[in-house]
Amino acid sequence: MASLASPLVTLPLHAYRESPTAKPAFLTVKNDRHFAGHPLLSLLDKCTNTKQLKQIHAQILRGGLFFDSYSASRLFAALSLPPSSDLMYARKVFDEIPRPNIYTWNTLIRAYASSDDPAESLLIFLRLLHECPELPNKFTYPFVIKAATVASDIRVGRAVHGMVVKSILGSDLFILNALVHLYGACGQLDLAYRLFVRIMRKDVVSWNSMITAFVQGGCPEAAVDLFQQMEMENVKPNQVTMVGLLSACAKKGDLEQGRLMHSYIEKNSINLDLTLNNAILDMYTKCGRVNEAKRLFDEMPEKDIVSWTTMLVGYAKLGDYDEARLFFDAMPCQDVAAWNALISSYEQNGKPKEALGLFHEFLLSKNAKPDEVTLVSALSACSQLGAIDLGRWIHVYIKNQGIKSNYFLTTSLIDMYSKCGDLEKALEVFHSAERKDVCVWSAMIAGLAMYGRGRAAIDLFLNMQVTGIKPNAFTFTNVLAACSHTGLVDEARLLFSQMEFVHGVLPGANHYSCMVDVLGRAGLLEDAVELIKNMPINPTPSVWLSLLGACRLHTNIDLAEMAFSHLLEQDPKNIGAYVLLSNIYAKSGMWEKVSELRKLMRVSELKKEPGCSCIEVNGVVHEFLVADTSHPLSTKIYSKLDEIARRLRSKGYVPNKSQLLQLVQEEDMKEQALYLHSEKLAITFGLLSLEQSQPIRIVKNLRVCGDCHSFAKIVSQLYSREILLRDRYRFHHFKEGVCSCMDYW
């Protein structure tokens, strides 16, 4: 038998093919060393694709080499790792290896750590502990920690850390650096830093890991401080360090520091690779210096899709959509990320119509397909416009395309259905979601809040905690808003008082605004003022705006003027404040004060944001501004509006002019202007173009005025139509002459 093992080693590859007499079963190994230089194994390194690897696999099986654990491990590594890996196939090969050694186990863990199923790495690690006769070694842990990092599994990460400490590998630099990275990536900056300072001989990777952790954990200042410390300790930074620091400057929007970093790179001859060049571009664009970025972009010897997308986003952020589009069109290839960058910049900059136009274009293009990120952007654009038909279509698209749902998509769907007036469907998505994180729960609570379903929102908030999900700052904003829309004062007080001490969430300015709103609406203006006085943080304009809103509701002029002046100190151009105070004066018949305010607005060149209402009919969104005559059916709409006005008057409806910002002086003009409010035009268009059975869904950019609210109530009764009107703050569901907000808004 020994004589058979030896000649095999020296045979050239063709000898296998021509040697039908070879008996693999006899070729079990006596001495592994013989196989290291075996020609079949040397060929593994020359393979450029999986097909070739599979051919070698066949030869290895045929030659009996597979039963040598070294050879099997070499084959397995080639199959499971880049550049020509096929993990499914490799896994089957692994399962055939009789006694995989620690190298083979490590390779399998490593392969899964970089796959889309990193959790499998962690399961394999557990199997290794039971099945492998060798102990995990210094190579095992970095791979396992990488898997825990990618899976964001801090629990497993900490357990593995514990094992490392108990092993003899407690001071292995590779392992410690991986752990710093793990804690940083999981947002545990304290743990990362505590470990980092205890590393005795830090190398550049240790510093880079900690710098990156600070940048990605939202502490760019700390990253820059650490860099200074690194210099004092004479550790030479490399391009990875500089990428992290540029990213820190970009996050801070600190152009001066960014420039310093840029010149540091040049002075210290740090290798300017593609990634570093891209990071420099990113820093300049984020600091608003697109032209400088463009100069560097033109000089770059090599560009990739990141370079192009960075420039595109830079222009889009400045509102230069034409230039952004030019970059998009000039890109060597438009991948899904480029589409997403363009679509989301429109969507996030108040251009939801344009975003949806691009989304349509994307669907028609051949070179890429929308992914989860695209759909989240598109759904958000639908929410903004109230485009429920398209929103529903996207929901079906997600199901039909088998797109894997995630928390973001679930949250976006709930948000879209809630904001487009279909709360039932939002609830259906919520209840059918397999997994829910705090964002999913919070979105549903926000949905219920918008519809004035305060009790249901609080129930959901309690259920969420039963399932073990902890509320965050957003959850509290939403649940407090629910209380405010429903007038649940005691409940809000209790929740607010528990925030910090029971849930560990420090109340922020938003939460105080909500509480002022709750108390103020309920007429407890003194309590609201007391709360503001005792705030541990400076009251923000939104806090004063809430108080001002309450003053409007309860007509308290002194308090309103006080809130107004505080607000203007911080935000002199807050139109909302002027409008509210003007409404309060108008309500009390103080027309001189109204004129004074108007003058002040004119002097400060403040213009009220024009009211705008959207309505979707058969998948097309129609937009109406105040007194809009641009719609093709304009004439029909106005004559219908006249008819409605006549019928309304015969029912005793009188326009409520006190809601009007005093823009027109003549009494009949005032009445006219009220009739020309965008939501009335949209409702009228809805009456004309939708079937009787279809609800009229309107989205308005501003708060609905009292007159339009009464108008919608009566129309819902006179014409037997359901009207769903979403304004800036909440939903109004008009049916048979009643609104779901019970006139409490």
Next chain:
DNA sequence: TTAGGGTTAG
């Protein structure tokens, strides 16, 4: 007697 850690756009 095989190998490993840190980086950019959305």
